[in-house]
Amino acid sequence: MLSRHADSLYWLARYVERAENTARLLEAATRLSATPILAEGGRNEWEMAVDGTGTLDLFHQQHAEATQRTVVDYLAFSHANPSSIRCCLDIARANARSVRTALTMDMWETINSGWMETRGVNSPNLTRQELSDFLSRVKELSLRFDGSAYRTMLRNDAYYFLRLGTFIERADFTARVLALKADVLDPNRPSIGGSSDYFQWSWILRSVSALTSYHWVYRDNLKPNLVAEFLILKAEMPRSLVSCYENVTLNLDSLSRDYGRQGASQRKARMLLSQLQDTTLPGLFAIGLKEFLERFILDNANLGNTIAEQYLG
């Protein structure tokens, strides 16, 4: 297929995934803002949400204070934030339009109708209910897009590039949310105790929609080391780093099988996967959780570049 089409599919999936992740961050912040707890170091839940997208500097260039109003506008609607939900959906739709021939009708309709439904929502003074409706629609768009891709696309290179976009973006997001809270997950760190820690841990899980499944897997209270294990090492957790990399490897292998040729992407992805699979929880904390995650974020971005060089140039 055309390299440009592969590139558009890859980024289409990344932007849809990013829109969903940002919506989940905003939901978690809304929820946390309704609880009496104050986060450590004077940082409030809204600033945490911005930090989860890795664009805190850009935010502070535009806004002095992180409040519900400024953060909702910045993360959901602002054109001055290239990763705002609005921008993600605009770019996703523009990409979808430019690869019309590679998408199924169901996928196109999902993107197009979702984009049309949400583009009217704009006010920075949304009620909580309106904001919640908007975020639900964004998540729904992403779920429908994922589902229609799964159910209607031919299993060929177009599908593999689309999936690669989804899983690389997802791995990036999970790693960022964890890195943000690496210190509260570190078992060696002195606890400030009380309910503060609990809210921090549950915020992490909520941001990646993993709170309920955590309980199903561990049948236990929230424990920081288990939260880290769940989101990094548990293959059955679909947002965990190891699960994302199983999928990245799978799709890269399918590509190389179709094309009859292996390359740097396949080698790098397999190396990253086996590193993750060989890691144990004590090992993780011995390296230092923050260091480990920062390293991973870089490696993951690096793999994205390698894929671009190998196929999308």
Added chain:
Amino acid sequence: MPAFDEMNGFGQGVRPAYRTIQAWLDSSDPENLKRLQKEAEFLFRRIGITFAVYGDAEAEERIIPFDIVPRVLTGSEWTALSKGLTQRVTALNRFLADVYGAGEIIRAGVVPADLVYQNPAFRPEMVGLKLPHDVYVQIAGIDVIRTDDKDFYVLEDNARTPSGVSYMLENRDVQMRLFPDLFAETRIQPVDNYPDELLASLRSVAPISAPAEPTVVLMTPGPLNSAYYEHSFLADKLGVELVEGRDLFVLDEVVYMRTTRGPKRVDVIYRRIDDDFLDPMVFRPDSVLGIPGLISAYRAGNVTLANAVGTGVADDKAIYTYMPEIVRFYLGEEPILKNVPTWRCREPDSLRYVLDHLPELVVKEVQGSGGYGMLVGPKSTREQIEAFRAKLMADPDGFIAQPTLALSTSPTFVGDGIAPRHIDLRPFVLTGADKVRIVPGGLTRVALKEGSLVVNSSQGGGTKDTWIIEDPADHASSGMSQSQSQAEG
């Protein structure tokens, strides 16, 4: 006098071809038709004839209105028309091969040299170039009209990048979905083989050096182009890549596309982008849509462009006036399709006549298209006419004039009921190495405003499904009376 109506003629009752339509309209509740008209619009948006933005001012994605009452022609009407189209497009191709070759028609004094060589659409780069099978116009859209049940007149030849064929295909699709019963009663010639015919035509004119299965691509200026939907629709139906200029590059006079498996050679480019933007090294240097070096590959015979570069010199309105002579010159036949009588304002006698009769005439710019920059005398105010007179006198060479024709009308659903509206027809004529292919039908355009004669979508026009049906039983009975009279004789 009212115009000829495709259903009712000049008021002598329903023409046989329209009996089914008449019966259907008579038995339909207007409310129900109204509902189905809405349903049609919904389908167009959903199937994706364009991706309209509801209530949005961005004209980028509006839809062209679809009328639910089909336009009907009989098999014998179509046969005559398609013979005329084949003849005309064959002559167009011969003309182009000649003006970029020996120039015999000019030396014979049939067409004035300056009309060809001074024409802005004439491309010196094409001179002396030999194209595969001498095909210049692989895809033509010929706009025809009629004023009675006898002759079709050509209003305009479109030999550059004619559009609208996706509407021909989608209109049929929607018509069949909404009115399945109507199709059960009538046998209508299919149009859905158009993409196959197009692909066969394009492959047949691949460079001699191309492999047996040449690689065809469709080239678009990109998603911002007004016809982008059609480009993606056709690429999808053809099963070929939809490329932009940046997807292609030229190496050693060969064109390649950038794919995920590495460079892939391209043999035929069905380009929906104007000459000017094709190659910044030869044409407009500021074009970012084109492919540097494309023309060198083209001149080396390593790639086919459809349509060829420089075909605009044949569909210019000034050349149009010479089409009857062009047909006679190359084919030695009388033209089957007539031209609308036309005054060439460059000729002093004609100019005088035109200036004296502006309120009755339609005056068009030689280089214009899309219904822009024209004067429809009978529909214009005195001020508009005088303003146009000044324009015309300043540049007589730039204009032609035609009588205001009473284009035939067809029953059309408007507001709350059925009313006659003026129509034309654009059939699509495909020329390959082996033969000319015309899918039976075409795009019927309808001027939705009451009394309007301008059918262009940019001027409030809509479209209809176009049916070519078997000749109704009447023809058989008239044949019988003929044989009876023979028996008597």
